Amino acid sequence: MRRFFLTIFLLAALAALAAGAGGLWWVHQPLKLPAPNVDLSVEPGTTPRGIAQAVADAGVAVDQQLLYLWFRISGQDRQMRAGSYELDRGVTPKLLLNILVRGEEATRSLVLVEGWNIRQVRAALAKAEQLKPDSVGLSDEALMEKLGRPGQHPEGRFFPDTYTYSKGSTDIALLQRAMRAMDKKLEAAWAARGSNLPLQSAEQALILASIVEKETGKAADRAEIAAVFNNRLRIGMPLQTDPTVIYGMGTAFDGNLRKKDLQTDTPWNTYMRNGLPPTPISMPGKAALLAAVQPAQSKSLYFVSRGDGTSQFSSSLDDHNRAVNRYQRGGGTPATKAAQ
Structure with missing residues (x-):
């Protein structure tokens, strides 16, 4: 009798070991997906059994009861997170659990x-x-x-x-x-603003920064361009910047800015109206925001494109006209940029 019970015990132990080995093998085997990528959505409050069901409902060829048991046996079944996931070919039950526990959403x-x-x-x-x-x-x-x-x-x-x-x-x-x-x-840029600015608020700084963003061809010129506009605002001189005119034209702009466009009044035409336009004209980045409130120490009132992305700056109209002749000879509208 004693030998009988010992035999039964040994058989049960062998069966458990076999099941354990099979389970260990299974959790490392790739799951069969219906496509290279499968979306899996786990809603907040979904139980481990519900997650196993959601995996099967997503088209994954898996025994949902076996998958649920794996979640339970792992001891991490209550750590799985809700979210939107993307399962790729090669995902195993073990990797799936890790993705759900870590919340590695797609x-x-x-x-x-x-x-x-x-x-x-x-x-x-x-x-x-x-x-x-x-x-x-x-x-x-x-x-x-x-x-x-x-x-x-x-x-x-x-x-x-x-x-x-x-x-x-x-x-x-x-x-x-x-x-x-x-x-x-x-807020950070405005808090770091320089002294003696003609800008009265962070809102004005945002508007000016949006213009600086559109006018800057080379990063090295950004602070000097900001200085030109700050200097013009300080003395009440029109900004006369093409990007504001183009913005005011909206979808009517066809890629060519003409003299008649500069003479057509809109709230954003800084040739026709003094001061800043009523709104920003673009999304300025951090560098443009800082340049607007920390302009270069310069007396420049004019700039013109050199044709290579950089600008030539001048503090007098005579110097500016000479720069226009040099860099924009035969040009039209570009020479008027912040020029008159």
């Missing part, structure tokens, strides 16, 4: 480029992969109201940067992040 990225206007921002959002287009169909006014800024113009309110987001995130959420980032960058 992410995408979107680049908002320095100098873009709001039309370009919204076009990029509309094309962004796996980003819910909740802003589509909203006017600019309705968009800002949705973002908690009713009555504020959207131009220049979003900081240009690379933003990562989880699959299924909304474009509104991404814009909120970009808006908060611009708020912080602008």
Whole structure:
């Protein structure tokens, strides 16, 4: 009898070892996916059993009961996180558990480029992969109201940067992040402003920075360009900057700026109106924000493109005209940039 019980015990032990070895082998085997990539959505509050069910529902060829048991046996079943995941071919039950425990959600990225206007921002959002287009169909006014800024113009309110987001995130959420980032960058720049500026507020600094962003061809010229505009504002001289005119033309701009455009009045035509335009004209980056409030110590009032991306600066109209003759001989509109 004693030998009988010993035999039963040994058989049970061998079966457990075999099952354990089989389980150890299984958790390291790739799961069969219906496609190279499979989306897996785990809603908040989903139980471990529900997660196993969600994996099977996503098309993964797996025994959901076995997968659930693996979650339980691992001791990490309560550590799995909700989120949007992307499973790739080669994922094993062990790797799947690690992904869920670490919350390694599938992410995408979107680049908002320095100098873009709001039309370009919204076009990029509309094309962004796996980003819910909740802003589509909203006017600019309705968009800002949705973002908690009713009555504020959207131009220049979003900081240009690379933003990562989880699959299924909304474009509104991404814009909120970009808006908060611009708020912080602008606040920091305004706090670091130099003395004797003609700017009266952070809002004016943002507007000027947006112009500096559009006018700068080479980074080394940025502070000097900012100085030209600050100097003009200080003495009440028109800014006479082409990018503001182009912005005021909106979609009517065909790539060519003509004399009649400079003579057509809009709120943004700085040839026709003194001072800053009513809104920013683009998204300025950090360098442009700082240049606007920390301009170079310069008496320059004019600049003209040398044709290689850099600018020639002058403090008198005579010097400027000589620079125009040298660098823009035979040119038209470009020679008038911040020139008269």
